[in-house]
Amino acid sequence: MAGITRAQAYPARPVRILVGFVAGGNFDIVARLIGQWLSEQFHQPVIVENRPGASTNLATEAVVRAPADGYTLLLGGAVNAVNATLFENLGFNFIRDLAPVAGVVRFPNVMTVNASFPARTVPEFIAYAKANPGKVAQGSSGNGTTQHLAGALFKTMTGADFLHVPYKGAPQAITDLLNGQVQVLFEPLPASIQHIKSGKLRALAVTTAARSEALPEVPTVAEFVAGYEASGWNGVCAPRSTPVEIVGRLNSAINAGLADPKVKARLADLGATTLGGSPADFGKLIAEETEKWGKVIRAGNIKPS
Numbered sequence: 001m002a003g004i005t006r007a008q009a010y011p012a013r014p015v016r017i018l019v020g021f022v023a024g025g026n027f028d029i030v031a032r033l034i035g036q037w038l039s040e041q042f043h044q045p046v047i048v049e050n051r052p053g054a055s056t057n058l059a060t061e062a063v064v065r066a067p068a069d070g071y072t073l074l075l076g077g078a079v080n081a082v083n084a085t086l087f088e089n090l091g092f093n094f095i096r097d098l099a100p101v102a103g104v105v106r107f108p109n110v111m112t113v114n115a116s117f118p119a120r121t122v123p124e125f126i127a128y129a130k131a132n133p134g135k136v137a138q139g140s141s142g143n144g145t146t147q148h149l150a151g152a153l154f155k156t157m158t159g160a161d162f163l164h165v166p167y168k169g170a171p172q173a174i175t176d177l178l179n180g181q182v183q184v185l186f187e188p189l190p191a192s193i194q195h196i197k198s199g200k201l202r203a204l205a206v207t208t209a210a211r212s213e214a215l216p217e218v219p220t221v222a223e224f225v226a227g228y229e230a231s232g233w234n235g236v237c238a239p240r241s242t243p244v245e246i247v248g249r250l251n252s253a254i255n256a257g258l259a260d261p262k263v264k265a266r267l268a269d270l271g272a273t274t275l276g277g278s279p280a281d282f283g284k285l286i287a288e289e290t291e292k293w294g295k296v297i298r299a300g301n302i303k304p305s
Contacts, residue, residue, distance in 0.1 A: 010070055010246050014045040017073045017236070018063055020056025026190055026270065027234055030105055031075040033266055034236070037257035038250075055083055055144065055304065057090060064092040068241035070250065074098065077234035078146045081289035085297045086144040086304050095290060098237040100282035101247055102254040103275030105267055107232035108208040109150050109186045110193075111221060112201045114177055117184075122205050122224040125184070129160035136162035139173035139182035144304050147173075149293055150186035150207050150230035152300045157225050177201065188232055189214060189271035207231055214271040233289075235275065235282050251279055 017035050021027045028050060035046040051059040056079050066072035080094045092098075111122070119125035129136045140148040143166045151164065165182050167173040170191045176182050178200055185192065186207060193214060195201040205221040206212045207230040221228040236254060238247060257263050258274040267274060275282070296302070 010249060011042050011044045013071065014047055015042070015071050015073065016047050016049050017075055018049050018051050018059040019075050020052060020059035020079070021050065022052050023050050026107060026188060026232065026272075027075055027077065029270065030234055030267070030272070033263060034075075034104060034254060034257060037260070037263060038253055041253045041256070055079060055087075055142075057083060057087065060094065060098075061090075061092050063237065063239060064097045066239050068239035068243075070238060070242050070246035072239070073101070073250075074237045075104070075234055076237045076286075078232050078289060078293075081286060082144060082146060082149060082293045082297070084290045085294035086302065095283075095286060097240050099240050099242050099247055100279045100286060101236040101238050102251045102279065103233065103235035103277055103282040103285055104254065104258065105234060105270075105272040105274055106208065107270070107272050108189050108206040108212045109147060109230060109232065110189050110196065110206050110215070110218070111150075111154070111204045112177065112185050112187060112192050112196065113183060113204060114180050115200055115202050116180065117202065119204070120202065122219070122221060125204055126158050126160045126224075129162050133161050134163065136160075136184060137165050137182040138162050138184050138186070139165050139167055139176055140185070141170045141173060141187075142166045142168065144297070144302055146230070146232050147186050147188070148302070149296050151184070152302065153228065153230050153296050154186070154221065154225070156296065156299060157228055174201075186230070193271060208273075212271060213268065213273075233275065233285065235285075247279055 019031045031048045039046040063074040119128045138151040196203045203218045209229045255276045258276045
């Protein structure tokens with residue numbers, strides 16, 4: 001009875017969602033969309049706080065150390081699953097120290113080349129990379145990012161050889177792809193879709209298991225490389241000991257938002273597909289992704305920037 005009363009009383013004051021990236025990116029947009037929905041449902045302000053730095057580790061640790069009362073949440077994601085192996089001396093354990101609340105969205109990356117690049121399909125790209133060792137460079141948003149690792153996984157599964165060139169962000173990498181300084185990117189769909197639609201870049205494949213509704217004519221990598229899947233995703237987490245009733249209330253509200261036509265349409269505009277489901281579903285995704293990317297990082301001896 002006490003737990004039910006506590007959940008009914010929650011939230012009695014503003015809630016914060018911490019985001020480990022600057023304003024304007026995919027995570028920030030999703031956090032604000034979900035935050036607005038929760039604010040309307042809870043009749044309390046839900047404030048998105050951008051706290052970039054250390055590849056989202058600053059924001060994550062702040063939530064790990066916050067009181068476990070449901071008033072400080074994290075929009076976590078694939079970057080956290082990567083960081084679990086990429087960084088050797090984190091002051092927290094993402095799986096152990098945070099409670100999964102609900103998965104929100106999955107973002108496809110797009111394997112993209114310059115319009116003048118000779119390969120027009122994934123098999124042609126693999127053949128070209130093998131025939132021209134050292135002549136293909138993959139740009140990314142930085143060492144250990146999901147974009148970098150999507151390329152590393154592709155190399156491992158195909159035997160194609162190409163160099164990795166890390167940048168400080170997606171805009172610089174895309175600019176150099178447009179200029180032919182690098183030959184391939186595995187960038188998030190929202191960052192490159194307008195260049196693809198304008199014909200300045202050529203999408204060879206999307207990295208998710210299923211084709212993207214935003215680019216339905218573009219095949220998946222897995223149509224040529226069996227078992228390949230690499231995508232960005234995010235969801236809401238809370239400090240580990242947050243009462244189960246509060247986690248449940250948040251989960252129900254987030255799932256209701258993901259089912260709302262206006263919210264779904266806005267997320268679809270970003271090229272995202274909704275996740276939803278139970279806290280256990282989201283916890284399973286986190287565990288699987290942590291194991292998957294841990295193998296890729298160890299196999300490639302990948303280090304943070």
